[in-house]
Amino acid sequence: MVEAELKKLLAQIQSRHCEEQTIEVKSAHGGCPEKLYNTLSSFSNQDSGGTLVFGLDEKAHFAKVGVYDTHDLQRKVMEYGEQMTPVVRPVFSVYEEDGKVFVSAEIPPVDITERPCFKTAKGRMQGSYIRVGDADKPMTEYEVYSYEAFRKKYRDDIRPVEQLRVQNLDQDHLAQYVLRRKQDRVHFATLDLSQLYDLIGVTKNGVVTLAAVLLFSPYPQAYFPQLSIIATHVPGTEMGLLDEQGQRFIDSKRLEGTLPEMLDQAVAFVRNNMQVSTRIDPETGRRIDRPEYPLDAVRETVLNALVHRDYSIHTEGMPIQLTMYSDRLEVANPGGLYGRLTVDQLGKVQPDTRNPVLVTAMESLGQTENRYSGIPRIQHAMAELGLPTPVFTNTRSNFSVTLRNRAKVAPQKTLEPMTVTSIPDPKGLLAFCVEPRSRAEIIAYLGISSAQYALRHYLDPLVASGAIRLSLPDKPRSPKQTYQTAET
Template identity: 55%
Template sequence: MTSEELYEKLNQIQLMKCESQIVELKSAEKGCPTRLYDTLSSFSNQDEGGVIYFGIDEKNNYKEVGVYDPQDIQKKINEQCLQMEPKVRPLLTVVEKNGKYFVSAEIPGVDLTERPCFYQGKGRVKGAYTRVGDSDEPMTEYEVYSYEAYRKKYQDDIRGVSRVSLTSLNQQLLETYINALKDGKPNFSGMNTEAIYDLMSIKRNDEITLSATIVFSPYPQAYFPQLCITAIVVPGNEIGDLGENGERFLDNQRIEGNIADMLNGAIRFVKKNMRTRTIINPETGMRDDRTDYPITAIREAVINALVHRDYSIHTEGMPIQILMFDNRIEIHNPGGLYGRIRIDQLGKVQPDTRNLVLASELEVLGITENRYSGIPTIRKELEKYHLISPEFLEERGNFVVKFYKEAKEKIEQTEDENNLVLFCRTPRTRKEICDYLGLTSTTYAIQKHIMPLVEAGQIKMSIPDKPKSPKQLYYSE
């Protein structure tokens, strides 16, 4: 940054009086801090990097104390940066303010393939840090591993499982899969079965793979007890809330089986514990049973968790979790985002795939499309239900999806809609509304213009139990 920008940043710090995800403050009034490596590491390990400001005493109400020697501190900062792996190349800026000198060190984020950036003196595992709010926290062993797994393209979904035999798999399902693979592929169809097993990673080094186990085994939990889904219903909005009789959970289930079994079991659990509202179409008289959340969105979120969770040895003891609260539903998926994709890019760019073979097997079996359409589908389904947008979070090796029951606020009611509501202050027939709108079809007028206002509660029906009654009137209050 320029000296003018640094001067302005110092003023902003005095207004905000706090550190942040990308701001770290150091006093340096009496010397250069001797332990910068935790912040150098954490800033280097996030895309946006960060800035360390020297000359501000955080413990003394953010007093501007200045640095002891602007020349020497730059040298000492560079010396510590050279002790990092990969080496950190800071951009240093000096400014004078009120007779005192201040220094900023801009720390760029290193490329994903070079992470984690760590302090050489403590090694890759103990010397790597991540930024959590305004704090530098040691990386977990799994967080360090996840970078290595991406960099070296580990395929944890096809690691061998020594205890599983070919005969323990569902032979009918396996045959269905092989036949689907052969369809339309004459060269492939001519291969013998054993060769196909090796080629398609059913087997690897004479061992059944993990992906084959969790897709084709009738009960994969015999080998991996925690590769399941745990689902609970909480009587409140937070874990720890109790029901009327002191119960912690209104429902509590362990959902097991292969991928297809767990998907179906999860949907059954959510359906059982959701309310269902009945909406009557006033024109057709047909009833539409609407659940708290769209089932299609729930299915996409669960299948995403099953397909894209981390299947490494670091997370095989962690189940997928479904938590149903009064105001929301959460789906927790072991393993953070994989590769370069960020939360704000979900559903907008094609992501890296963590479990390529597993995703391909489920695509062939028709369980998932594997076309990266899950997130857009979730958003569209919630939009149809007039619910607020889903929330996606990455919580240090755990990916979370949240759906809320809260209805999406109507951003702005158009002038025509306002006028129609005012027109219906006097109860109106279908024909009167049709004539007012200048339309020829009463069905179109009601479905297109009135029903959205009925669903929004702006307009009501005089005979709601008999929506097709010729005496039906529409009115607003």
């Protein structure tokens, strides 16, 4: 940076009275600061790099104290950089004001193929740091591994599972998959079956792979109990809140099975738990159902989590989390974005693929197009319902997608409620009660353990609005009472 930029940066730091994600302040008034290794490592390991600013005293409210010796300071900072792997080459700038000298050292980011940058003497595991706010934190074992996995192109989706044999897999589903792959590659038909298994990732050197377990095992969780989805519906906007019955969860399930089976279960869980508002278009008289979330966006979100999550031994004890709050749906999977991909590039550039065998297999099974259209589809589906843009959050160890169900939009006069109701019908009772239904039938249909809670939250609002009518309106609690959707 030029002198004017350094002067502006000093003023900014003094104004804000704090360090930042990319700014570290050191006094250096009495000598070169010690232990710069941590900051050199953390700045080098983030995409934006960072800047060390010397000559402000944080303990004295960032007062301008100047550095002790410009030449010696730069020389020693360079010596620190030479003790890093890879070597860090700072870019220095100097600014003088009222006889005091200030120095900045810009630390460029290390290419992702060379990360993590670490203090050579401590080694990669002990000497690697990551920037968290204004602090330098030691990298976890997994964070170090995630860089190594990309650099060395580890293939965790085809790591061998020694305790299984091909005979332990679902032979019918496996045979169908092999047939599809033969149709894609005509020359596969001439190969020995064991050789073909190795080529398409069912086995590796004759040993069943993790991908084969996740796709063709009758019960993958027998071998990997946590490679599942924890689906939860909570009553408020944060975990731990209780509903009127004192329950923490409206619904909670562990979704298990193969990847396609878990995908279908996850979509069904959201469908069964989300609200669906019903309105009548006054111009056409047609009933319009507005779901809380577009299911194709939900499907793409869960599919991405299943095929792009980290399947290394470091994360095999971490399930995918699908959580429905009152205002949003969150899907979080172990493992951040893979390789060079950033959040801003999602859906715009062709990404590196963490699990190529799984992605190819899911494409052959008809579960995904593998054309990088998933993220754009999520975005368009949300926009089509007038919902907020999905939020993607990435860290080295976790990636999450947030779909919000409320948008701040002006009232639409063309969709005023008429003879049915604008009261949400999350469980589809209006369709279920087209034929008269007893209270017991409705409770069984809702499938909620607390019958009182189920009726009060899902049936009573529809009755109160007139959308569902009683057969015996004068005797609302009669055991002979039935409920039927009002005619529109």
